[in-house]
Structure formats: structure tokens, C-alpha cells
Amino acid sequence: MARTPDPLTRSRILDAADRLLARDGFRRMTIEGVAGEAGVGKGSVYLHFESKEDVALSCLDRMAEGVVRELGTLASSPGTPAQRLRSMLCSRVLMRFDYAKRHAPSIDEKLAVMRQALLERRSAHFAEEARLVAKLVAEGQADGSFRADPPAETSARAMVTATNALLPYSLSVRELGRRAALSTRLDELVELLLAGLGHPGPAVRKSPTRSRRSS
Amino acid sequence: MARTPDPLTRSRILDAADRLLARDGFRRMTIEGVAGEAGVGKGSVYLHFESKEDVALSCLDRMAEGVVRELGTLASSPGTPAQRLRSMLCSRVLMRFDYAKRHAPSIDEKLAVMRQALLERRSAHFAEEARLVAKLVAEGQADGSFRADPPAETSARAMVTATNALLPYSLSVRELGRRAALSTRLDELVELLLAGLGHPGPAVRKSPTRSRRSS
DNA sequence: AAACTGACCAGAACGCACTTCTGGTCATTT
């Protein structure tokens, strides 16, 4: 577990690690390099993280926590439940896509080196996202926007699963194609899922543009 | 491209390769071994296949062609469009799951060694499956079972994408969990997708049991 | 006393030379 003497130092180490992971990938990243990049001594890294793997996994955790935060924000933003749900489902995919554009090699390496740990963390992240989705589905059911059957948790899980197919994990960022094309496929899928909730919507609706850099 | 002097010999070679792939994986499989297992001379393998990779990829092609054939059969079987569609979507996942139970290590190896060729073949298989799905969706639209919007091709593509999340590719067979649990998740997803077509169905329906061996 | 540092070192990773294996070829056999 991470010990947190100074959260700012921890954050600086994660920033540094993110940069080195993006540039060199996981194997070639060294703790010495991260420490230097963060402006701390090498041993200081171990005041915050258990191991090199923990550093790398924590970078992914931080990204996923950002996704969860964003979903929380979208869930409580103005708009109908369907509109908000649409934004959430699209964001969870596109935010990861954008992160993966800068980290593709290191993600593959991490998967190769620490598959189980990574998949477990992923499962936890996905579960948290499904929980937020379920909450909004339940809200939509309560106000009559969505049909009451199946239970909100079931639909939420199915929707997370469905959109998982478009995450840059089994297919690389390059293999997923251009961001615009991915967005189109994502929109089509999300519309079908929303229709499944009893909310046939407009045939075309653009995904929220959360890109930091277009493909 | 495969040259086919004798289709029965070709089939025997593929059977042999399938057995060795399942037992040894791709790297450890040798052409000498396949030839011996098939009861032909080593050079004979090259009368049918271009390379060792071609042998392995052709095994996967054969499996996928089996899936497509099955989908075709289900598409023209008795039942409502929704029932048939449900069977098709479930079968495409579970047939691959069952194949992967015997071939998990070799699939990962093949992906590592010949990723591009394999993904291209996959795309072609998926496209063919989407075509069959679209045809049935169109039929359902024509008879009023499914809503007319979005176009059949769009919905079909989204449904193939969604169910792709449950294929044993990004997650291993072991990671996907027990077959029964996978079937449950698949059912939930397929019901939501069918509901999206304008066909809210019963909350629970068992996937067709196509298992050769239960998990 | 607590936080930070960087030298230390066991074992992991790398590089290289040598050995063994094998995918693809093709002269020979059927």
C-alpha cells in the first residue's frame, strides 16, 4: 500500500512516472529515472509506493479515478437521465482512449508483466463505474425515463460490458482506428443501449469532445 | 493462399494442427509434428498451406467459418426474429469460448506472433457475422418486430461490437470466468441489445447450450 | 524524531558465442 507522507511529492512522482512510461514504456523506465525526473532521492519513491509495479499501477489507478470523478460530475450535471447517461458511457471510453494514445506501449507491457494485478484493479474501476451508471439508471427509472425492467444494476453492468469492447485494451489505439471513427461506433452502440432502456433517441448525436489532442 | 489438391488431406492436416496447437501451443508446434500427426510427408503440408503461420491461421479460419455457418443455420431456423437473433448473438460468443477453452495458450501466442494477420482475419469474420445479423434485423424490421431506426447495418454492427466484449480475446477463458456466469452476463447484454431494437423481452432466458464440455 | 538520500548488492537482464532445431525447399521417389 502507498504510504503518503507528502501527497504533493507523491503526485510529483506519479507525474514523472507517467512521463517516463509514455516515453520509454514500463520495462525501460527505472526508479532512478523516475526519482530524478521528480526531483527526489531514489529511496523516497519507496516512501510512497511498494514497488516499481505499484508506481506503474498507481498511474493507471489515478487515470481511472479521474474517469470515475468525471462520471460523477456528468451524473449530476444538468440534462435528462438519458443525456447524462450517454455522456457517461462515451466519456469512459474516450478518456481512456486519450490516455492510451500517450501510453500504448507501456500499457501492453504492464499487462504482460502484471496481468493479474492490473485486471483486478480494472475490475474494481469498472465496478465503480457500473455503480455510478446504475445509480443514474435507477434515477431514470424512478422518473419514468427508463423502463423498470431489468434492474438498474443489471442494465448498468451490461452497458459497461458493451462499451468495454471499445476500450483500447484488447485492440490497441492504432487498431481502434481514428478517434472520430471510434466515436461514431461508440455513438451507435450507446444509442442502441439507451434504446434498450426504453429510450429510443435521435439516431445521431456526437460524443462529448474530451480530446486533449485530436487523432 | 491454400492450394487444395486434396481437401480431405487438407482437413486432416488442420485436424492434426488443431490437436498440436491445443497441446503445445503455436511456438512449440512443428511442421514435422503436424505432418506426422496427419500421416503425410512434411513437404505435403506445403502443398496446402503457405507457411506454418498459414496453418495456424487456417485453423482459426475454420473455426470462424463454423461460427458463420451456425449463424446462418440459426438465422433460418424456426422462431421469431428476436429469438433467432438472440441465439445468433449468444452462439457467436459461446462457440468461441468453447474453442478457446482448448486453445487458450496458442491463441495468445498467435496474437503475439502474427497480430496483424490475425486481426485482419478476425475483422473479416466479424464483418461476415454482422452481415448475417443485419439481414435478420432487416427481416425483423420488415415484419414490424423491430423498429425501423437506426438502419439494420448500424444496429448489427453495434451488436457485434457489444458482444465482442465477451469473446475470449482480451480476457482469457479463465479470466472470463465460468461458462455459466459468462452466459448470464451474455444473456443480460443480449436482452438489452434486443430491447434496443424495440423488442423488450423476458428478463431471463437461457443461452442455447452449445457446450461440448461444461466448465 | 521523521523524512530524505544515494551507495550497496543480490539477482534480474543483457550480450555474445556456440549448439541445436526447424521452416521451407527441391531432387528423388512413387
Next chain:
DNA sequence: AAATGACCAGAAGTGCGTTCTGGTCAGTTT
């Protein structure tokens, strides 16, 4: 004409020496 299996270039494997690095902790700094 189709099938075969010996051949061989180069791929893969092995063993060994060298270099690198993750994790540790005594010493230093705050």
C-alpha cells in the same frame, strides 16, 4: 503429377560472463 524426407540457412535455445537495477538501509538532513 503428387508425395516424400534429406538438406541447410537462419532461427531459436543454451550457457556464461558482464552490466544493470529494484529494493534496502545506514548515514544525512530537516
